[in-house]
Amino acid sequence: MSQIPVSKELMAASSRPMVLSILAGGESYGYEILQQVSLLSGGQLNWSDGMLYPVLHRLEKDGLVTAQWRTAESGRRRKYYRLSAKGKRQLAKDRTSWFAVHDTLTQTWGPNHV
Amino acid sequence: MSQIPVSKELMAASSRPMVLSILAGGESYGYEILQQVSLLSGGQLNWSDGMLYPVLHRLEKDGLVTAQWRTAESGRRRKYYRLSAKGKRQLAKDRTSWFAVHDTLTQTWGPNHV
DNA sequence: GGAACATACCTTGTACCTCTAGGTATAATA
DNA sequence: TATTATACCTAGAGGTACAAGGTATGTTCC
Numbered sequence A, B: 001m002s003q004i005p006v007s008k009e010l011m012a013a014s015s016r017p018m019v020l021s022i023l024a025g026g027e028s029y030g031y032e033i034l035q036q037v038s039l040l041s042g043g044q045l046n047w048s049d050g051m052l053y054p055v056l057h058r059l060e061k062d063g064l065v066t067a068q069w070r071t072a073e074s075g076r077r078r079k080y081y082r083l084s085a086k087g088k089r090q091l092a093k094d095r096t097s098w099f100a101v102h103d104t105l106t107q108t109w110g111p112n113h114v
Numbered sequence C: 001g002g003a004a005c006a007t008a009c010c011t012t013g014t015a016c017c018t019c020t021a022g023g024t025a026t027a028a029t030a
Numbered sequence D: 001t002a003t004t005a006t007a008c009c010t011a012g013a014g015g016t017a018c019a020a021g022g023t024a025t026g027t028t029c030c
Helices: A008-024 A030-040 A049-061 A085-108 B008-024 B030-040 B049-061 B085-108
Strands: A065-071 A077-083 B065-071 B077-083
Touching (some): A008 A077, A008 A085, A008 B008, A008 B085, A030 A049, A030 A077, A030 B085, A049 A065, A077 A085, A085 B008, B008 B049, B008 B077, B008 B085, B030 B049, B030 B077, B049 B065
Antiparallel strands (some): A065 A077
């Protein structure tokens, strides 16, 4: 529940897989992604918008997501992002790397160490 | 077994907790830490020495580890690193952050998503 | 009508970090 | 003697987050 501070390095490492993962669940837009991160983490993670938008732009530039401006029923203009085939492949790679590191870290955190 | 490519962002995020974790198991030195990472990861992770040494210097500068030059029985001079009290506290924080992010990521990777 | 808040997007500048590609030196092995 | 393994270090290029700022509109309440 309480907020967990995340170093900028961990932020940098997790932002791409996090966004790609959320978009793997269906299209979304910046503001909603921010809320999703907060929700999925149980309030532990709270991203700033100033950090997210450059990430989305980079993902778009790299072709991992496609973007489309649309006006919602609420009347607001939103930029909807959708995962591309390339983005799906990148997500799979990111997951593999993440687990390789996670498994190694948790091994040192296991019963034999600490 | 096969080598897993790790992005520089993930490298940056995991290097400090990885080194601190290894040192939590007892003092060590650069070259041995490199081998430990390879061993613990089952050959999946292979750090370069040019990447590790700046990390160790930063940890020392920040007071998370203490360093001591000694000559081993082999006759070689080695710089031995040891976890400080401050380093232990940092490791605990890094673990908390890591798990907050990991749990959130794996939630999006769970049965409901993808 | 007006104030306040939530929604929704964006950019600039500083500071920091990795990685590549080099370098030095010694002990052990072939 | 040559090669490999051990053991450490640094400079420069390129890339990233974060704070702090900005714009604009829909909703709610008085």
